Amino acid sequence: MSSSPENAAMLAEAQAWRARDLAAVWHPCTQMREHPDTLPLVPIARGEGPWLVGMDGRRYLDAVSSWWTNLFGHAEPRIAAAIARQATTLEHVIMAGFAHAPAVELAEGLLARAPREDGRAPLARVFYADNGSAAVEVALKMSFHAHSNRGDARRTRFVALGGGYHGETLGALSVGDLPLYRRVYAPLLMEPLFAPSPDAGLALPGESAEACALRAADALAALLAEHGDSVSALILEPLVQCAGGMRMYHPTYLARARALCDAHGVHLIADEIATGFGRTGTFFACEQAGIQPDFLCVSKGITGGFLPLAAVLTTAHVYEAFLDDSRERAFLHSHSYTGNPLACAAALATLGIFAEDDVVARNRATAARMATLAADLAAHPHVAGLRQTGMILAFDLVADAADGTPFDSARRTGLRAYRAAIDRGVVLRPLGDTLYWMPPYCIDAPTLDTLAQVTHEVVEVATR
Ligand SMILES: *Cc1c(COP(=O)(O)O)cnc(C)c1O
Numbered sequence: 393m394s395s396s397p398e399n400a401a402m403l404a405e406a407q408a409w410r411a412r413d414l415a416a417v418w419h420p421c422t423q424m425r426e427h428p429d430t431l432p433l434v435p436i437a438r439g440e441g442p443w444l445v446g447m448d449g450r451r452y453l454d455a456v457s458s459w460w461t462n463l464f465g466h467a468e469p470r471i472a473a474a475i476a477r478q479a480t481t482l483e484h485v486i487m488a489g490f491a492h493a494p495a496v497e498l499a500e501g502l503l504a505r506a507p508r509e510d511g512r513a514p515l516a517r518v519f520y521a522d523n524g525s526a527a528v529e530v531a532l533k534m535s536f537h538a539h540s541n542r543g544d545a546r547r548t549r550f551v552a553l554g555g556g557y558h559g560e561t562l563g564a565l566s567v568g569d570l571p572l573y574r575r576v577y578a579p580l581l582m583e584p585l586f587a588p589s590p591d592a593g594l595a596l597p598g599e600s601a602e603a604c605a606l607r608a609a610d611a612l613a614a615l616l617a618e619h620g621d622s623v624s625a626l627i628l629e630p631l632v633q634c635a636g637g638m639r640m641y642h643p644t645y646l647a648r649a650r651a652l653c654d655a656h657g658v659h660l661i662a663d664e665i666a667t668g669f670g671r672t673g674t675f676f677a678c679e680q681a682g683i684q685p686d687f688l689c690v691s692k693g694i695t696g697g698f699l700p701l702a703a704v705l706t707t708a709h710v711y712e713a714f715l716d717d718s719r720e721r722a723f724l725h726s727h728s729y730t731g732n733p734l735a736c737a738a739a740l741a742t743l744g745i746f747a748e749d750d751v752v753a754r755n756r757a758t759a760a761r762m763a764t765l766a767a768d769l770a771a772h773p774h775v776a777g778l779r780q781t782g783m784i785l786a787f788d789l790v791a792d793a794a795d796g797t798p799f800d801s802a803r804r805t806g807l808r809a810y811r812a813a814i815d816r817g818v819v820l821r822p823l824g825d826t827l828y829w830m831p832p833y834c835i836d837a838p839t840l841d842t843l844a845q846v847t848h849e850v851v852e853v854a855t856r
Pocket of ligand 1: 525528557558559560634635663664665667692
């Protein structure tokens with residue numbers, strides 16, 4: 393980097409913001425002791441397409457879509473304009489007793505896009521929340537309450553999958569299986585029944601991804617045979633267990649899980665908070681198994697990455713279980729910002745872009761290019777488990793790819809990769825020693841080439 397006076401001023405400004413930040417802000421999912429020495433803190437001035445522009449003038453390719461929220465690039469003008477229009481019309485209104493056009497139109501738009509299954513009544517109602525964890529809380533409570541309103545209050549347990557993640561609030565954390573986030577709070581949490589993950593990475597030698605998924609489904613069948621009549625719902629992330637390490641599995645598991653839930657009167661909650669909105673190759677991941685859940689949780693990409701918003705879609709059957717003269721039989725859950733008009737306007741603009749730009753088809757071409765660019769990583773002696781579902785591509789950095797021996801965690805290989813990538817102007821935030829690409833959909837071919845080149849360098853630097 394040149395040391396022109398202008399650059400020096402920008403570097404000083406970035407440094408000043410870093411110092412003010414570290415004196416006042418507590419960052420999420422961060423051991424603050426690691427700032428600033430182990431982990432760089434990167435003050436950002438603005439965003440442009442898939443790029444973040446630092447206050448120091450450096451550009452960073454956002455290869456993780458800012459925690460999987462961004463779809464069409466930062467500061468996308470159509471979404472920005474929709475929010476600006478809405479902000480000067482109606483910024484917010486209490487959602488109990490009042491209606492507004494963006495919430496109604498968005499509910500209609502989400503229901504029209506929801507997964508459909510032959511012979512099953514479609515998802516018919518939308519309940520709004522304002523973040524993914526809250527949507528999970530809504531689905532869990534609504535499931536239990538629907539059973540209870542129908543006279544079956546024995547269903548007090550949930551089934552969740554090994555390696556799953558559903559958020560950080562106590563209910564959502566309860567049904568997650570990531571020890572790093574869960575263990576310390578375990579004394580406070582509900583105890584779900586955990587069924588084994590269908591993760592294709594857990595396949596036995598010679599076993600196909602499909603056979604591995606069916607083996608996990610057999611274990612789920614056994615669990616439900618024993619406990620089915622005390623279970624309210626099964627919650628899962630369709631096709632990709634994202635925070636758990638981008639574990640991917642065969643869609644046949646979802647078909648089996650759907651049938652097992654039906655057989656035991658158990659609701660199926662599909663948490664598509666990360667997989668929804670075109671990320672996996674279809675608009676919703678459930679479509680690839682031809683199944684429809686009883687509850688569909690969406691958030692993250694719903695606003696194109698602009699504003700917090702979440703929704704839970706459910707069936708008329710569930711909805712009708714709450715219709716009664718009694719207030720207690722109603723679903724009294726609420727959040728102050730439920731159905732915020734600005735967020736709904738951003739989400740409507742996002743759905744508009746899907747229709748206008750044929751996003752799902754374009755993503756298939758981008759995903760194919762990602763596969764080509766990453767293919768030779770499979771032969772690297774420190775890379776294992778190269779895998780991809782649509783616009784998510786992941787692999788693990790290991791000590792020995794031949795036998796899958798992981799690196800000693802004290803080596804902090806993932807963190808080394810993160811730092812090497814930041815130094816090269818790319819945001820590759822690993823999950824442990826798992827690196828992944830989950831870029832904004834607008835990433836073009838030359839930018840993908842840059843991402844691939846930096847990734848290859850980073851793998852070398854972090855594993856040597
Ligand atoms: C991110 C995530 C959540 C939690 O959403 P927040 O908005 O971060 O609370 C829940 N489920 C899945 C699958 C997620 O990826």
